Amino acid sequence: MSEEAPKGVYRVRDEVSLLRSSLDGETEAWGEIVTRYKEAVFGLCLGFLRNRADAEDLTHDTFIRAYENLRRYRLEKRFSTWLFTIASNLCRNRLRHRRYHPVLPPPEEVSGGSDPAVVVGREDRWARIRRGLNRLPDAYRAPIVLRYYNDLTYQEIAEVLSLPEGTVKTRLHRGKAMLKQAIEENGVIHHERG
Amino acid sequence: MRGDNLEEALKDVLRHDVSVEAPHLEGLEERIVAELEGRLPKRGFVETLKQLCAPTRGARLGQLAVIGATAVVFLLVGTFLVGRAPFLGGGPNRTATMSAAAESGNAVLFLMPAPGAQSVTVVGNFNDWEPTPLSDDDGDGIWTASIPLSPGRYEYAFVVDGRWWGQDPLADEYVRSFGDYSSVRYVGRAGEGA
Numbered sequence: 001m002s003e004e005a006p007k008g009v010y011r012v013r014d015e016v017s018l019l020r021s022s023l024d025g026e027t028e029a030w031g032e033i034v035t036r037y038k039e040a041v042f043g044l045c046l047g048f049l050r051n052r053a054d055a056e057d058l059t060h061d062t063f064i065r066a067y068e069n070l071r072r073y074r075l076e077k078r079f080s081t082w083l084f085t086i087a088s089n090l091c092r093n094r095l096r097h098r099r100y101h102p103v104l105p106p107p108e109e110v111s112g113g114s115d116p117a118v119v120v121g122r123e124d125r126w127a128r129i130r131r132g133l134n135r136l137p138d139a140y141r142a143p144i145v146l147r148y149y150n151d152l153t154y155q156e157i158a159e160v161l162s163l164p165e166g167t168v169k170t171r172l173h174r175g176k177a178m179l180k181q182a183i184e185e186n187g188v189i190h191h192e193r194g
Numbered sequence: 195m196r197g198d199n200l201e202e203a204l205k206d207v208l209r210h211d212v213s214v215e216a217p218h219l220e221g222l223e224e225r226i227v228a229e230l231e232g233r234l235p236k237r238g239f240v241e242t243l244k245q246l247c248a249p250t251r252g253a254r255l256g257q258l259a260v261i262g263a264t265a266v267v268f269l270l271v272g273t274f275l276v277g278r279a280p281f282l283g284g285g286p287n288r289t290a291t292m293s294a295a296a297e298s299g300n301a302v303l304f305l306m307p308a309p310g311a312q313s314v315t316v317v318g319n320f321n322d323w324e325p326t327p328l329s330d331d332d333g334d335g336i337w338t339a340s341i342p343l344s345p346g347r348y349e350y351a352f353v354v355d356g357r358w359w360g361q362d363p364l365a366d367e368y369v370r371s372f373g374d375y376s377s378v379r380y381v382g383r384a385g386e387g388a
Contacts, residue, residue: 027230034223042219043212052215059219063226089319093349096323097374100358129207139322148201149208162319162346180200 015079023070034063037080040150041087047145048091050134058094062087077159084150085160088142095138125183132182140175143168301340302381304328306352306359309335316341318350318376325353345382351375 010018010032021029041062045055066073066086073082133141146157154172158165304316306328314337315325321341328337349369351360358374365377 027227031223031227034226038219038222039216046212046215047208056218067230092319126207129203148204176200
């Protein structure tokens with residue numbers, strides 16, 4: 001433990017140093033890791049689950065699970081990719097849970113909040129995109145979020161989702177096509193398996 | 195909407211939604227640090243253990259007797275739990291205690307005793323939590339499926355007549371999320387992802 005170390009010290013330390021300190025039990029160092037990645041992890045969870053409360057829960061769980069498994073992390077991998085893999089697995093578990101426990105209330109839609117400065121036309125288009133994302137099958141939404149929110153490469157998405165790179169490209173392509181159609185048809189998804 | 199425009203709009207929507215909801219993450223790092231610190235062993239307990247492990251000559255016999263008695267109690271409680279707890283030894287059919295995912299070359303054998311069941315499937319992160327049916331061709335109540343898996347860590351559960359069965363007694367470990375158990379199987383070398 002490092003009760004003596006002022007919190008500000010961690011803000012200027014590099015990632016590897018923070019991870020090593022975390023492994024040594026310096027939980028404040030892990031707190032700085034949380035600060036740096038919480039929004040990215042939350043964005044992934046929110047994109048996957050389309051539900052703020054669930055996304056908050058799983059953001060918390062991701063950092064706890066990652067800390068517990070930190071000894072399994074290998075430095076040759078990007079830390080963010082490893083962290084996103086954990087978040088992605090937790091999200092898929094939650095989605096699986098929803099599938100087999102239909103008594104749970106349906107997920108609320110992400111509203112996007114209200115911004116008085118936005119143009120009405122853009123709001124309408126964004127609302128259609130949100131509806132399309134909400135209705136997109138999980139398998140197609142996940143790579144879209146990792147690509148367009150988390151800015152991952154195809155290879156990194158493949159690693160996070162444990163899929164071949166070719167499958168990632170196919171799902172991105174099909175996912176966008178379904179989304180485009182849904183936007184044009186006001187949120188209706190036509191899903192073809194395969 | 196052209197492809198480029200859709201991609202830009204997707205980025206805008208996903209980032210905007212996160213920025214609207216991100217204030218809910220305030221204080222997350224403090225909560226996680228507090229939770230992790232709460233899990234660390236109490237110093238008094240550690241000191242007590244050290245004292246027990248390095249006793250004075252005069253007290254050694256008495257302390258060894260205490261340790262021995264504690265071990266016996268744990269052993270008895272453990273034996274009792276194995277006999278009672280369904281996730282440690284029971285199953286839908288208590289006489290059928292062998293449920294296993296055994297490796298065979300590249301294929302992993304998933305095996306679930308469920309006499310009288312109408313359908314048994316396995317779901318896991320290897321099939322995107324989509325059911326893969328098990329079969330019982332000889333009608334002996336033992337349902338099996340052989341699924342090729344590359345080395346890694348896999349979470350899975352059986353679904354027997356639509357009912358979740360997440361505790362494969364011979365799984366390598368269990369994870370519990372959202373109130374349900376899932377089994378974990380390591381194939382080949384242990385997966386690096388958590």
